[in-house]
Amino acid sequence: MAVAWGQMKLTVTIGLIAIVPFAVLLGQPVLREHQITIPFTAAVPDCQSVEALARSYLQSRGFSTSEDCANCQRLRSSKDLLDASGRLISTQRIRRDFSNHVPFFIWSSPLHAFVSIFARPTGQSGCNLRLEIGFNSLHRMVIGIIPVNEVMQLGSNGRLELEYLEAIRIRADGKVERDRPTVAK
Numbered sequence: 001m002a003v004a005w006g007q008m009k010l011t012v013t014i015g016l017i018a019i020v021p022f023a024v025l026l027g028q029p030v031l032r033e034h035q036i037t038i039p040f041t042a043a044v045p046d047c048q049s050v051e052a053l054a055r056s057y058l059q060s061r062g063f064s065t066s067e068d069c070a071n072c073q074r075l076r077s078s079k080d081l082l083d084a085s086g087r088l089i090s091t092q093r094i095r096r097d098f099s100n101h102v103p104f105f106i107w108s109s110p111l112h113a114f115v116s117i118f119a120r121p122t123g124q125s126g127c128n129l130r131l132e133i134g135f136n137s138l139h140r141m142v143i144g145i146i147p148v149n150e151v152m153q154l155g156s157n158g159r160l161e162l163e164y165l166e167a168i169r170i171r172a173d174g175k176v177e178r179d180r181p182t183v184a185k
Contacts, residue, residue: 035130036165037122038172047127051119054129054168061164062089063115077113084163089113094135099154105144108137108152115164129168131161 038050055066055073061082063075081089091111095102118130133156141152 035118035128036169037126037128038169039126040124041172041174043174044127044172047119047121050127050129050172051117053171054117054119054131057168057171058115058117058164063113073117075115075117081113083160084167089160094154098133098156098160099135100157102152102154106141106152108141109139111135111137111152111154129165131164132156133161 038044040046044050044053051073055075058075061084062077062080065076065078067074067076083089089098094111094113113133113135116132118128118132120128120130122128135154135156137152140150141148
């Protein structure tokens with residue numbers, strides 16, 4: 001019986017060692033870049049105006065805490081997020097619709113988002129606006145019932161960036177006068 005117990009203990013230990021690198025590999029964010037070119041107009045005469053427009057729009061969607069990153073502006077969510085149509089974005093919806101696929105047995109505390117805003121001139125005619133969104137938990141993730149001492153980080157699949165960029169383009173064209181956050185049910 002002692003041999004069977006030792007073999008079982010060894011098997012469980014090897015199983016845990018195999019799971020942890022899988023979790024670390026899965027937890028690495030894979031950010032996808034999406035960008036649009038916004039032509040300069042009287043309403044947006046330079047890239048600083050484009051970046052301010054993007055920041056204002058993203059703040060109306062739930063991104064609020066600001067921090068500087070290398071050559072960009074980064075906003076973090078500290079409350080509920082809204083998509084471009086004003087619908088609430090829950091952790092389940094992030095996992096299902098806006099991130100890379102995550103197996104059902106890996107879970108975490110509620111996910112929060114961060115977005116990096118990059119605005120670069122394209123000469124005299126316009127500005128390239130690029131968004132990079134990532135998602136992370138504030139606490140450690142769990143695989144099955146085993147806590148792993150790392151936060152969950154998920155890369156975006158690009159869908160949310162495209163929605164936001166299209167809404168920002170519409171605002172830059174002057175078709176919408178101001179941002180009104182709404183929650184559709």
